[in-house]
Amino acid sequence: MHSTISFIIPLIYLLTAFEGCYSDANLPGIAQKLASGDRALSSIVFQVTGNVYPKGYYYVTVNIGDPPKPYWLDLDTGSDLTWLQCDAPCTKCLPAPHKLYKPNKNLVTCMDPLCASVQWPEPHKCESPNDQCDYEVQYADYGSSLGLLVKDWFPLQYANGTVVKPRLAFGCGYEQEVEASMDPPYTDGILGLGLGKASILRQLNELGVTKNVVAHCLSAQGDGLLFFGDEFVPSSGVIWTPMSTTKIDKHYYLGTAELYVGGKTSGVKGLPIVFDSGSTYTYFSAQAYKKLVSMITNDIKGKKIYSANEDKSLPICWKGSKPFKSVQDVKNLFTPIMLSFEKSKNVRFQMDPEAYLIISKYGNACLGILNGSEVDLESVNLIGDISFHDKLIVYDNEKQKIGWAPANCNKFPIINNDGVLDCGRYCKHDGSDPDILQAYSVA
Ligand SMILES: *[C@@H]1O[C@H](CO)[C@@H](O)[C@H](O)[C@H]1NC(C)=O
Numbered sequence: 001m002h003s004t005i006s007f008i009i010p011l012i013y014l015l016t017a018f019e020g021c022y023s024d025a026n027l028p029g030i031a032q033k034l035a036s037g038d039r040a041l042s043s044i045v046f047q048v049t050g051n052v053y054p055k056g057y058y059y060v061t062v063n064i065g066d067p068p069k070p071y072w073l074d075l076d077t078g079s080d081l082t083w084l085q086c087d088a089p090c091t092k093c094l095p096a097p098h099k100l101y102k103p104n105k106n107l108v109t110c111m112d113p114l115c116a117s118v119q120w121p122e123p124h125k126c127e128s129p130n131d132q133c134d135y136e137v138q139y140a141d142y143g144s145s146l147g148l149l150v151k152d153w154f155p156l157q158y159a160n161g162t163v164v165k166p167r168l169a170f171g172c173g174y175e176q177e178v179e180a181s182m183d184p185p186y187t188d189g190i191l192g193l194g195l196g197k198a199s200i201l202r203q204l205n206e207l208g209v210t211k212n213v214v215a216h217c218l219s220a221q222g223d224g225l226l227f228f229g230d231e232f233v234p235s236s237g238v239i240w241t242p243m244s245t246t247k248i249d250k251h252y253y254l255g256t257a258e259l260y261v262g263g264k265t266s267g268v269k270g271l272p273i274v275f276d277s278g279s280t281y282t283y284f285s286a287q288a289y290k291k292l293v294s295m296i297t298n299d300i301k302g303k304k305i306y307s308a309n310e311d312k313s314l315p316i317c318w319k320g321s322k323p324f325k326s327v328q329d330v331k332n333l334f335t336p337i338m339l340s341f342e343k344s345k346n347v348r349f350q351m352d353p354e355a356y357l358i359i360s361k362y363g364n365a366c367l368g369i370l371n372g373s374e375v376d377l378e379s380v381n382l383i384g385d386i387s388f389h390d391k392l393i394v395y396d397n398e399k400q401k402i403g404w405a406p407a408n409c410n411k412f413p414i415i416n417n418d419g420v421l422d423c424g425r426y427c428k429h430d431g432s433d434p435d436i437l438q439a440y441s442v443a
């Protein structure tokens with residue numbers, strides 16, 4: 001049974017339950033202006049591992065502590081707080097790839113301004129100035145983490161090879177819950193990349209380490225790249241739309257859009273759109289979902305694919321005369337889906353079949369856009385990992401805008417054995433604007 005939490009809670013993290021029930025996927029899931037000026041700063045690049053199906057999540061390896069130890073953290077632009085499963089001691093921890101993080105007299109106190117930002121919507125009472133700072137985050141998939149804030153070293157390497165070692169605050173989570181029917185991701189915690197004060201990105205920016213810009217490039221073939229800073233954001237070819245700070249604050253909200261399927265309007269307008277890398281799939285509100293399904297169904301009539309129901313991976317699947325091996329096999333049968341932003345003229349987010357279909361283990365093509373009303377997302381339309389496939393998605397918190405560009409996320413930039421970015425002839429490391437559009441763009 002789903003318990004009831006409201007969407008006000010910071011995020012949106014739905015885990016994937018693949019077999020047995022299609023209760024859905026990984027939804028985890030915010031706007032302020034910061035001053036780091038126009039100083040050129042090198043960026044930090046992480047290799048991303050994971051896929052939408054069958055894993056249902058994407059993670060990066062982050063080294064934390066002194067001496068540093070590696071942890072796998074699930075990318076989540078839908079929430080602010082980074083946390084690790086933690087031996088504080090742990091009352092409820094999930095199976096994880098690494099040993100629990102052990103705090104070492106490095107607690108953040110309740111007086112610290114960061115503390116108030118994790119105790120949302122209202123700060124707890126701080127009885128004595130040395131008291132620990134407790135937090136609890138709840139995700140829209142009914143998962144949660146309870147713990148306390150700590151500070152530790154995060155050795156990070158710039159793309160130019162220089163290592164920095166900031167001390168950052170994060171959560172030491174000693175009690176994690178997941179919804180019973182779900183397979184939690186096999187990671188050590190969550191990398192919160194939202195726009196709140198507690199976000200790692202915001203902290204790095206305040207320490208002058210990187211610009212408050214984060215970008216991800218997730219490949220439809222699996223894996224990809226994550227960038228802190230704007231060094232690798234192409235200077236042209238990116239479609240930008242202003243972040244909207246009004247309606248769904250605390251999330252990367254892009255304003256409202258109209259839905260098009262195969263170049264035709266669905267007639268469904270005013271859809272509030274949120275980008276959330278912590279969500280495996282994309283969720284449309286009930287009316288948009290219904291219209292989408294009926295338009296796609298109509299569009300494929302007569303194309304020799306039939307609805308399939310042996311597959312419990314996702315609620316809507318299609319099969320052909322023989323099993324499909326990849327989305328390439330069905331690409332020509334399906335039409336692009338498009339969101340046209342209402343406040344920004346000519347700004348469209350296009351989803352080709354790679355951005356809304358997965359091929360299940362039965363070789364069926366399944367729709368990776370789900371009914372948000374079934375998971376209590378109300379009117380919010382959440383764009384998740386599947387729809388970010390083969391695009392560079394940039395969340396620029398300095399200029400308050402979100403952008404996207406087609407990209408080959410497997411090919412470029414390349415990270416060498418030392419973990420240093422090797423962008424060949426494409427980028428300069430003098431901080432000048434690298435024109436890497438050519439390198440990114442798909443042929
Ligand atoms: C690399 O970039 C950082 C941040 O911009 C800078 O502080 C450092 O001096 C650079 N290192 C090299 C070797 O250019």
Ligand SMILES: *[C@@H]1O[C@H](CO)[C@@H](O)[C@H](O)[C@H]1NC(C)=O
Nearest residue numbers: 286289290293371372373374
């Ligand atoms: C979407 O979910 C809502 C709430 O469960 C339900 O009433 C509606 O029928 C669903 N829409 C479709 C097309 O399945």
